[in-house]
Amino acid sequence: xxxxxxxxxxxxxxxxxxxxxxxAKFGEKDVxxxxxxxxxxxSTGRCAGGIRQQWSSVxxxxxxxxxxxxxxxxxQETSMDIEYKQGxxxxxxxxxxxxxxxxxxxxxxxxLGLDVxxxxxxxxxxxxxxxxxxxxxxxxxxxTDGHANPHLANFAYAKAxxxxxVELFTHTxxxxxxxxxxxxxxxxxxxxxxxxxxxxxxxxxxxEIGKMVGVDLPTESYRHQILVTEAVKNFxxxxxxxxxxxxYMRQTKHGHxxxxxxxxxxxxxxxxxxxxxxxxxxxxxxxxxxxxLGRLRIVRHWSGHYNMSPDAQPIIGEAPNLPxxxxxxxxxGHGFMLAPAVGEAIAQMIIHGxxxxxxxxxxxxxxxxxxxxxxxxxx
Amino acid sequence: xxxxDFLVIGGGPAGLCAAIxxxxxxxxxxxxxxxxxxxxxxxxxxxKFFGHEGFYASVRGFEIAKKLISQLNENVTVKxxxxxxxxxxxxxxxxxxxxxxxxxxxxKYILISVGASERFIPFKNNHLPxxxxxxxxxxxxxxxxxxxxxxxxMIGSGxxxxxxxxxxxxAGAEVKAIVEIADKVGGYDxxxxxxxxxxxxxxxxxxxxxxxxxxxxxxxxxAQVDEKYxxxxxxxxxxxxxxxxxxxxxxxSIELASMAGVQIQYIPELGGYVPYRDREMRTNVKNIFVxxxxxxxxxxxxxxxxxxxxxxxxxxxxxxxxxxxEIERMQEELVEFRSGPFSEKVRKGxxxxxxxxxxxxxxxxxxxxxxxxxxxxxxxxxxxxPCNPCQTSCPAGAITVPENxxxxxxxxxxxxxxxxxxxxxxxxxxxxxxxxxxxxDRDLVIMPYEFLPLPEKGQEVIALDREGRExxxxxxxxxxxxxxxxxxxxxxxxxxxxEVVRSFRLPKETESFVCRCEEITVDQVERAIEExxxxxxxxxxxxxxxxxxxxxxxxxxxVLGILARKTGKTLKEIGFGTxxxxxxxxxxxxxxKGEIENEK
Numbered sequence: 001x002x003x004x005x006x007x008x009x010x011x012x013x014x015x016x017x018x019x020x021x022x023x024a025k026f027g028e029k030d031v032x033x034x035x036x037x038x039x040x041x042x043s044t045g046r047c048a049g050g051i052r053q054q055w056s057s058v059x060x061x062x063x064x065x066x067x068x069x070x071x072x073x074x075x076q077e078t079s080m081d082i083e084y085k086q087g088x089x090x091x092x093x094x095x096x097x098x099x100x101x102x103x104x105x106x107x108x109x110x111x112l113g114l115d116v117x118x119x120x121x122x123x124x125x126x127x128x129x130x131x132x133x134x135x136x137x138x139x140x141x142x143x144t145d146g147h148a149n150p151h152l153a154n155f156a157y158a159k160a161x162x163x164x165x166v167e168l169f170t171h172t173x174x175x176x177x178x179x180x181x182x183x184x185x186x187x188x189x190x191x192x193x194x195x196x197x198x199x200x201x202x203x204x205x206x207x208e209i210g211k212m213v214g215v216d217l218p219t220e221s222y223r224h225q226i227l228v229t230e231a232v233k234n235f236x237x238x239x240x241x242x243x244x245x246x247x248y249m250r251q252t253k254h255g256h257x258x259x260x261x262x263x264x265x266x267x268x269x270x271x272x273x274x275x276x277x278x279x280x281x282x283x284x285x286x287x288x289x290x291x292x293l294g295r296l297r298i299v300r301h302w303s304g305h306y307n308m309s310p311d312a313q314p315i316i317g318e319a320p321n322l323p324x325x326x327x328x329x330x331x332x333g334h335g336f337m338l339a340p341a342v343g344e345a346i347a348q349m350i351i352h353g354x355x356x357x358x359x360x361x362x363x364x365x366x367x368x369x370x371x372x373x374x375x376x377x378x379x
Numbered sequence: 380x381x382x383x384d385f386l387v388i389g390g391g392p393a394g395l396c397a398a399i400x401x402x403x404x405x406x407x408x409x410x411x412x413x414x415x416x417x418x419x420x421x422x423x424x425x426x427k428f429f430g431h432e433g434f435y436a437s438v439r440g441f442e443i444a445k446k447l448i449s450q451l452n453e454n455v456t457v458k459x460x461x462x463x464x465x466x467x468x469x470x471x472x473x474x475x476x477x478x479x480x481x482x483x484x485x486x487k488y489i490l491i492s493v494g495a496s497e498r499f500i501p502f503k504n505n506h507l508p509x510x511x512x513x514x515x516x517x518x519x520x521x522x523x524x525x526x527x528x529x530x531x532x533m534i535g536s537g538x539x540x541x542x543x544x545x546x547x548x549x550a551g552a553e554v555k556a557i558v559e560i561a562d563k564v565g566g567y568d569x570x571x572x573x574x575x576x577x578x579x580x581x582x583x584x585x586x587x588x589x590x591x592x593x594x595x596x597x598x599x600x601x602a603q604v605d606e607k608y609x610x611x612x613x614x615x616x617x618x619x620x621x622x623x624x625x626x627x628x629x630x631x632s633i634e635l636a637s638m639a640g641v642q643i644q645y646i647p648e649l650g651g652y653v654p655y656r657d658r659e660m661r662t663n664v665k666n667i668f669v670x671x672x673x674x675x676x677x678x679x680x681x682x683x684x685x686x687x688x689x690x691x692x693x694x695x696x697x698x699x700x701x702x703x704x705e706i707e708r709m710q711e712e713l714v715e716f717r718s719g720p721f722s723e724k725v726r727k728g729x730x731x732x733x734x735x736x737x738x739x740x741x742x743x744x745x746x747x748x749x750x751x752x753x754x755x756x757x758x759x760x761x762x763x764x765p766c767n768p769c770q771t772s773c774p775a776g777a778i779t780v781p782e783n784x785x786x787x788x789x790x791x792x793x794x795x796x797x798x799x800x801x802x803x804x805x806x807x808x809x810x811x812x813x814x815x816x817x818x819x820d821r822d823l824v825i826m827p828y829e830f831l832p833l834p835e836k837g838q839e840v841i842a843l844d845r846e847g848r849e850x851x852x853x854x855x856x857x858x859x860x861x862x863x864x865x866x867x868x869x870x871x872x873x874x875x876x877x878e879v880v881r882s883f884r885l886p887k888e889t890e891s892f893v894c895r896c897e898e899i900t901v902d903q904v905e906r907a908i909e910e911x912x913x914x915x916x917x918x919x920x921x922x923x924x925x926x927x928x929x930x931x932x933x934x935x936x937x938v939l940g941i942l943a944r945k946t947g948k949t950l951k952e953i954g955f956g957t958x959x960x961x962x963x964x965x966x967x968x969x970x971x972k973g974e975i976e977n978e979k
Contacts, residue, residue, distance in 0.1 A: 038914035045920055075875040079844045081851045084875060085820065151920035159911070170914065230928050230964055254897075254923065274960060283970035294971070297964030299928050302957075 001169060001190060006030040007350060008186050008195035010174050010209050012037075013044040014150065015328050015335055016201035017157035018343025021078075024164035026351050031166045032195070033158075034188055036173040040154040042203045044336055046304025048226060048248060048258050049150040050239045051337040052089045053114050054142050056105050056377045059362055060313060060334075061112050063341045066358045068144055070340030071153075080156035082148045083253040087237030089145035090124070091377075092136050095244035099137040101376070106140055116142045130292050131240070147239050147250050150336050157343070174202075177212040179322060184213070197350055199326045204270060204305040206329035215319045218368060219307050219330040220268035224260060225278040227301040229293070231255030240290075241379060247285060248379050257296065259286060262379050274303050306333040310368055312375040316342055317364030318349060326350065327365075333378055383409040383456070385693050386471065386486035388463045388635060391419020392679045393492035393671030393686035395447040400690030402454040406697050409456045409484065411463055411473055418444030419494060421679065423517035425549070426542055427806035427865070429567075429766040430680040430716070431784050437768040437804045437863070440679070441521070447683075466639035488666045488693045491636050492686060495629035495650065495672040500534070503589035505623075509596025513543045513626035520550050528622035532599045533557040534587050538566035538678075540626035544574050547624075549830055555618045557581045558601050560608055567721070568762045569807025576882035578847025588615060590623055599623050631673045640664050648728030649675030658710060658733055660689035668693065677725055680765075684712050714738060719763045719785040740785035748878075749790065754797035754814040754823065757878075758788050760807060772804040802827050803861045813877045822877030823856070828868045833858050834885055842872050843882040849906060851876050853883060893941070894934035896927020904938055908945045915939060915956040928964050931956075 007023060009016045012035025020033045035041070051071055053064040068086075075081050093099040102118070109116045119141055121133040162168055169190060177198065178185040184198045200209040200217075210217035236251040249259035261282060279301060287294045309315050309330030319325040326349065328342050335342075345355040355361075385401050387394040390412035401408045416422055424440020435443045451457075460476040463484075471484040497512040499505075511519075511527055513535070519525045531552050533544045536559035544554045557574065562583050564571045571581060584604050591598035603614035630651050637643050641662040642655040653675055660668045668689040671682035688709045695702040717726055718738040726735045740763055749755045756778075758769065767780040769788050777794035778801060780786050802810045802825060812825035834840055834855045842853035857869035872880045890900040899922050912921045915938060924938055925931030935956065943950050 038917045040920055041916060045916075073875075075873070076878045079846070079848060079850055079879050081873050081876055081879075083873070155912075155917075155921055162911070170917075229967075279961075279965075279970055280974055283967045284974060287967050287971055294968040295966055297928070297966050298961055298970075299930065299964045300926070300959045301961065302959050 001032070001167065001193065003192075004194045005032040005167070006195065007032070007197040007199065008184070008193060009033040009199040009201055011035065011042070011201035011203055012039045012158065012168065012170060013042045013201065013203050013335070014040070014154040014157060014339040015044075015203070015331070015342060016199070017154055017161060018339040019199055019201060019328065019346045020166045020168070021157040021161040021164070022343045022347035023350060024161050024166050026347055028347070028351055029165035031161075032193060033161070033166060033168045034172045034174050034186075035168070035170045036205075038170050039158050040151050043304045043307065043331075044150050044154045044203075046226065046302060047150050047336045048239075048250060048260060049147045049252075049336060050089070050241070050248065050250065051147055052142075052145045052239070052241075052334070054089060054091055054105070054109060054116060054140060054145065054377065055375060056101070057313060057373070057375050058108065058112065059360070060338075060375060061109055061114065062358050063338050063360065065112065065114060066341035066344070067338050070344065071148060074153065074156060074340065078156035078160040080152055080159065082153040082156050084146065084148040085237070085253065086144050086146035087239070088141055088143045090128070090238040090240045091140045092124070092240065092242040093138055093244055094135045094242060096137055098244045102138065102140055105377075109142075114142060115144065116140055130290065132289055132291060134288075141238070145239065149253065153336070153339075174209065174212070177209070179213045179325070184325075197324045197326065199328070199346065199350075201328050203329070203331075203335070204307050206307055206327065210327065210329075213322060213325055215322055215325060215327070217315060217327060217329055217365070218310050219315065221270055221305040221307050222266045222268055223271045223303050224262065224266075224306050224333065225274055225301065225303045226258065226260035227279065227282060227298050229257040229296045230299050232296065243377055243379060245285075245289070246379060247282075247289070249286065249290070256299075257293065260379070261285070268308075270305065272303055274301050306331075307335070308332045311372045312378050314338065314342065314363055315365055316346065316360050320364070320366055332375070380483045380485060381409060383407050383484065383486045384697050385409070385488045385490070386411065386484055387490045387492065389419065389491065389493040389671070389673075390414070390417040390457070390459075391492060391494055391671060391682065392421055392443070392447065393682040393689075394419070394490060395444075395451070396683045396686030397490050397492065397668075397670060397690030397693070398455050399447065399450045400687050401694045401697075402452045404694040404698050404700065405454055406694050407454055409458065409486070411458045411461045411484075413460065413462050415460060417448050417457060417459065420514070421447075423514070423521040424542075424679075425521050425546055427863070428679060429764055429806045431767050432771050433712075434680045434683055436766060437772070437806055439864070443679070463635060466635055487697065488668070489639070490668045490670060490686070490689050490693070491639070491654075491673060492669065492671045492682075493632045493635060493673055495631050495676055497625070498628040498630055499625060500587070500627050502587045504592065505590060507590050507592050507596050508594070509592065509621055510590055510623045510625065513539045513624050516543055516622070516624050517546065521546060526550050526552055528620070529553060530555055530618075530620040531622040531624055532587070532601070532618050532620045533624050533626060535559065535626035535628070536564045536566060536571065536581055537626060537628060538570055540624075541566045541570035541574055543624060543626060544579060545570070548574070548577055548579070552622075554579050555620055556601075558585045558587060559583050560586045560604055567764055567807065569760060569764070569809040572759065572845065573808050576843055576845050576847050577884075578843060586610065587623065591617070596621055596623055629672060629676050631676065633673065636662065636667070636669060636673065639667055641667060641669070644731065646675070646728045646731055648724040653728075655732060659692045659706065660685055661692065675725060675728055681713060681716055684709050684716065688713075715783050715785070716765045718783065719765050721762070721764060738783050738785070740783055741781045741787060743789070744787045745789055749792040752815050753792065754812055754817070755792050755795055756790055756801055757811050757813050758790060758809060759811070760788060760805075760809040763787060764807075766806060768804045768806060769801045769810060772800050774798065774800060799825055799859065799867050802867055803863060803865045808865065811881060815877050816874055818871065820874045821871045822874055824870045824872055824877050824880050825867050826870065826881065826883075827865045829865055833860070833866055834868060838885075840870070840883040840885055842870060842876065842880040843884060844879050845881045847882065848910070850879055853880065893937045894924040894927065894931075896929050897923045899924040899934070901941065904941050905945060908942060913942065913946050915942060915953060918942070919956065925956075930958070930962065
């Protein structure tokens with residue numbers, strides 16, 4: 001480890017690694033990344049790997065569309081097969097009011113250039129005969145949505161960044177940071193380094209890192225549970241998801257079904273335990289919608305965290321009161337799918353002082369002063 | 380006493396070509412050569428040569444030797460296993476090893492085309508058996524079918540170092556690394572890519588420090604060097620090898636020329652001390668000519684052309700025929716071959732003897748990748764090397780090397796039929812056919828393959844990228860055998876990997892599995908650790924080891940053991956990872972049934 005770098009990144013999840021990779025790709029190679037545990041040990045390595053562009057807010061749609069462009073060439077660019085599949089996202093609505101909103105959202109998404117369709121319950125049944133549509137009001141479908149293996153995508157960015165010269169230290173915890181005007185002193189469990197630019201990509205721990213430099217980030221981490229079944233032959237292309245039905249499910253490249261739901265009773269805290277109640281809820285609900293699951297066996301069940309922001313949209317930018325302190329936090333359960341575009345944008349901000357592909361200015365911290373418009377398309 | 384019109388000393392590409400020209404014109408010609416067979420270095424070369432068809436491009440070296448020898452006629456006498464021992468004022472002597480006698484030769488004209496000898500470098504223990512020159516390795520391996528060792532460290536990344544590394548791999552040896560003291564690869568980019576995609580690291584700014592061993596080579600220590608090529612203390616690395624192959628360049632063998640009174644000059648661009656010669660390969664001694672590597676370190680094609688020029692000139696003087704136009708045509712060939720950037724040094728060197736001409740050529744490379752989804756060639760040839768078989772072999776006329784052979788090839792994708800002939804022909808093995816999504820979620824890559832055994836249709840192989848990294852599992856969908864031994868292997872790879880996969884390796888015959896649920900091998904675990912996945916949880920996520928139905932019951936301890944061994948850490952330091960419920964796979968319907976019972 002050197003004693004000084006131009007940029008230091010806190011967090012070895014896909015956000016931190018994407019920022020590191022894009023910095024190096026654009027020519028800034030004097031970069032160090034600290035990961036307190038191992039690569040993908042936090043939210044990235046625990047997520048379902050969905051990549052969706054169907055959002056209710058314009059910002060999220062645009063960022064997600066840019067991300068899809070980058071995901072499409074990521075295996076090639078990083079030389080690692082990230083198991084990317086554009087099998088589409090099937091969004092099911094079980095609620096009249098929500099269904100009406102979906103129609104408005106689809107209009108907005110189409111205006112932004114996204115190819116989205118509205119499907120009636122009959123059309124859904126016709127396309128996916130193994131899915132019971134009882135109670136479904138309507139569904140939306142976007143073929144270019146899809147999924148990838150989050151571990152491999154995380155490693156792909158990390159290894160590509162390392163090959164370009166980024167130094168990456170795992171099992172290295174950032175203990176304290178001193179903001180000293182023109183630079184930061186970052187105290188880690190491996191020693192102290194000095195940097196000009198500091199990036200908070202600490203996911204579930206984003207608030208703690210913000211506190212170290214006196215930037216109050218309004219994020220809270222909530223536990224989410226998720227499970228995976230044994231593998232069967234691949235037949236299920238899309239990610240099926242419902243906000244009103246509270247579930248998501250996809251089949252991985254290796255044939256496993258991976259699925260989860262949100263829990264409104266969770267309190268903000270870091271908690272890696274799992275509950276049997278979750279398995280019971282999932283078993284009851286999912287076997288009704290997908291009867292074929294009945295005989296499939298659950299092999300593993302774990303939990304991770306959504307780092308929630310007040311409006312369920314990410315907080316991305318440079319701190320207004322502390323220049324050169326950047327953050328990409330509060331992804332509220334959809335950080336993996338936005339990581340390519342966010343990494344690119346932050347790298348551009350650090351190097352050029354502005355983003356070149358997607359305008360993310362409305363995602364900065366100051367927006368909360370104006371009031372909160374919540375992203376509703378979240379499980 | 381043997382009397383002859385023309386004595387050719389050294390029957391390599393230059394000498395043979397001279398003899399072809401003189402014998403064709405009824406000049407009595409004697410070729411004297413040290414080797415057991417004619418051909419010089421050609422007989423050891425198993426790779427396809429660059430250039431154009433007129434000078435055997437795309438033909439393998441040893442086959443070029445056969446083609447040249449077949450053109451000699453009854454005017455030629457050949458004495459192999461014979462060394463010219465002196466060019467005296469009164470006579471020339473040669474030692475016949477078979478008859479064990481020295482005999483005298485009295486020629487009217489002499490061509491000295493004895494080539495070069497290998498440069499050597501001093502390092503500690505470089506006297507140990509197991510330290511070889513690259514030429515010796517080629518002689519043993521390619522001419523006499525003896526593999527000098529199993530694990531090799533190559534010193535030098537010039538064309539010879541790169542080619543011999545590739546040939547060692549073909550012969551079944553393991554090449555641990557190629558060490559290069561400069562900050563860039565010395566040889567052609569296409570040769571470097573051939574070894575890199577097989578996973579052979581090229582360590583730039585490194586040099587050999589010492590050979591390890593008592594009786595023979597058992598290892599090698601290499602080290603990094605600074606800008607002034609001094610070894611950086613503390614940067615040493617050790618390799619367990621039984622062969623250290625030195626390929627650090629060649630020096631012209633000027634002994635005979637010098638003793639014959641030929642003027643010798645020091646011209647580093649030509650390889651050091653070289654004999655003076657004019658445009659027609661004549662030295663300052665009127666009846667003595669030189670050609671090939673002795674006249675300046677270059678390659679076989681220019682050696683052949685120089686030989687032809689010398690032969691033509693000798694024939695002209697002996698027979699009185701006017702051969703000026705033939706000589707001029709060959710001189711133009713030389714100019715074309717020497718117009719590229721790799722010949723810049725040679726041009727600079729020869730400038731000391733006579734002014735050099737140069738042809739301009741196109742540096743424009745293919746800009747587009749062609750129509751995505753169509754089966755089409757991707758030509759990874761980015762240096763202006765004099766070579767054009769891709770153009771001349773294409774039956775559809777879809778590939779152009781504009782202006783002259785030094786330009787970069789351009790594909791007209793509208794004409795290309797995807798036949799793959801260019802892939803077989805390309806001497807640099809730099810052409811691949813690619814088709815995106817040839818099947819749902821699969822890309823097709825057709826690549827040149829020169830290893831035995833050939834894979835079989837349907838076989839699963841491990842796909843490698845341009846750096847030789849394992850990037851995916853792939854299926855062999857077809858194998859097309861080619862008469863020129865560059866076979867075509869059709870690989871089905873995951874979608875998006877068509878632009879990434881450039882090589883593959885066969886799975887080891889006896890893979891030992893760590894994780895039987897997910898079929899992860901010891902080899903895969905070890906490689907992943909070498910790639911930097913040194914945490915149990917990272918390995919699990921990267922390889923899926925322990926993610927199967929058994930929950931890692933059997934593989935966890937094995938993986939932890941391998942981790943401890945490879946990283947030198949204790950099991951306690953490594954930790955044992957996380958266990959997650961359920962401890963055995965549980966059916967959804969069993970959970971639902973329990974709930975129904977519960978609610979009763």
